[in-house]
Amino acid sequence: MSYAIIACRTLEDELNLAMRETGCGCPVIWVESDYHLDPNLLRSKLQLEIDNLKDIESVLFAYGCCGNGLVGLKATTAGLIIPRTEDCISMVLGRPGEKFERQKQVYFLTRGWMEGSKSILAEYSHAMERYGEKRTKRIFELMLKHYRYFMLIDTGAYKLEDCFDKAEELAKNTDLELIMAKGDIWFLKKLLTGPYNDDFCLIPKGGTVNIGHFGLARPVPSNQTGAG
Structure with missing residues (x-):
């Protein structure tokens, strides 16, 4: 076929x-x-x-x-x-034979999701250039008000060090906690x-x-x- x-x-x-x-x-x-x-x-x-x-x-x-x-x-x-x-x-993120349960208050990240031209990382950089730090922080506080965590997923398909620093900086700038998860x-x-x-x-x-x-x-x- x-x-x-x-x-x-x-x-x-x-x-x-x-x-x-x-x-x-x-x-x-x-x-x-x-x-x-x-x-x-x-x-x-x-x-x-x-x-x-x-x-x-x-x-x-x-x-x-x-x-x-x-x-x-x-x-x-x-x-x-x-x-x-x-x-x-x-x-x-799912496991064989198990139903995937979406975690609440979590914004998921992988390298692929961070590299898109409209990704949250790109949008944050664009907002900083256009509005400056103070206004950008207010915008993202509103955007992410239902979230507490960024979860960087280690899918095994890329090196975490390629994007960990960027994810950590984004979490710091938006007052969210960066956590890790093993993917597959x-x-x-x-x-x-x-x-x-x-x-x-x-x-x-x-x-x-x-x-x-x-x-x-x-x-x-x-x-x-x-x-x-």
Whole structure:
């Protein structure tokens, strides 16, 4: 069976590692993380990529529901295989056979989520340049009022020292505590190899993704990490 992968750029480190470890040589279409800011724009971009595919039997998505950005996608050119998760956090923090429980008051970070042009790190730098330190601190106090922690996830796909200092500085500047967590890429490896069981939404060619495919009965709020 011929596959193609459509993946969020924020998962580039983790997906590339999963591909190396599984020997997967499928072509990857990378989508910039900026599209997560608007679920409608994300849906339109993903649909365009689906529509442009040729001679592919199935499309693997390195995305979850992502603020309903994948709800409404049409399997126009191939069947779709989508992780049955709210967003990509579940794909790098969950454990095999365990339901991922989202921790409250935690803003999740990886190197990929920190490097995007619209990441919280980029937005903080932009605000500092435009408004100065005092006003920026007030803006981010409001933005992060429901958070107590930044969690830097060690997925094993990059060197922590490449981003630890930046995460620590961001936490200091926003008066949040930086904590660490051990992640994993097992879900991404399963996406590449199967089996495609209840962990995935399977949309046959000609079908349309709906919220029920994710086991959800109501809209999913957009992920506050800025990624899917």
